[in-house]
Amino acid sequence: MSTAIILGSCRSNGNTARLVRQYQQAATSNVSVYDLNTFSIGEFDYAYQNQSDDFNSLFKQLLTYQKLVFATPVYWYSPSARMKIFLDRISDLLSQDKEMGRALRGKSVALLATGGDVEVKHCFEEIFIHTFRYLGCPYEGMLYIPFDGDMPKIPMDISVNRFVLN
Numbered sequence: 001m002s003t004a005i006i007l008g009s010c011r012s013n014g015n016t017a018r019l020v021r022q023y024q025q026a027a028t029s030n031v032s033v034y035d036l037n038t039f040s041i042g043e044f045d046y047a048y049q050n051q052s053d054d055f056n057s058l059f060k061q062l063l064t065y066q067k068l069v070f071a072t073p074v075y076w077y078s079p080s081a082r083m084k085i086f087l088d089r090i091s092d093l094l095s096q097d098k099e100m101g102r103a104l105r106g107k108s109v110a111l112l113a114t115g116g117d118v119e120v121k122h123c124f125e126e127i128f129i130h131t132f133r134y135l136g137c138p139y140e141g142m143l144y145i146p147f148d149g150d151m152p153k154i155p156m157d158i159s160v161n162r163f164v165l166n
């Protein structure tokens, strides 16, 4: 199954990026990474003033994959602001580009996350669970790795996790 990872950390070589690389190495099929730091994506607004930024072309590309994996650090019990801006912009597709919105339905999605706490609070994952249920995308689960600074607190062994790889 072809997979795209959307990386939404403030740093392109931080903990979440390391987890993404680990996932890429463990995957048996082709996995492409799209680092939101390398795209210019503005906030959602009701007048759709950011329509000509990178969001639409990026999303069109993402729709060529069967599975979308969202990778974000936990910042204040939430996804990063970069990731949240990306998620908010999916609203554009529901009113402005309904064809792309329809194409999103049925794509399977999953979550890669890193944080400082040993256990991540439920509210963090629930944002993704509810959003993708609403969008008609089967949610496959989350792989969460806690870090102490830049050191993982547990082995980043993807194979032993409940997370579905392919």
Ligand SMILES: Cc1cc2nc3c(=O)[nH]c(=O)nc-3n(C[C@H](O)[C@H](O)[C@H](O)COP(=O)(O)O)c2cc1C
Pocket: 009, 010, 011, 013, 014, 015, 016, 017, 072, 073, 074, 075, 076, 077, 078, 114, 115, 116, 117, 118, 147, 149
């Ligand atoms: C602004 C900020 C807020 C954070 N809030 C949380 C938090 O609420 N819960 C948590 O477990 N870790 C929190 N952390 C720790 C990060 O989630 C953790 O260090 C993560 O691995 C950083 O990933 P990155 O290198 O991709 O940014 C926070 C870190 C920052 C910078």
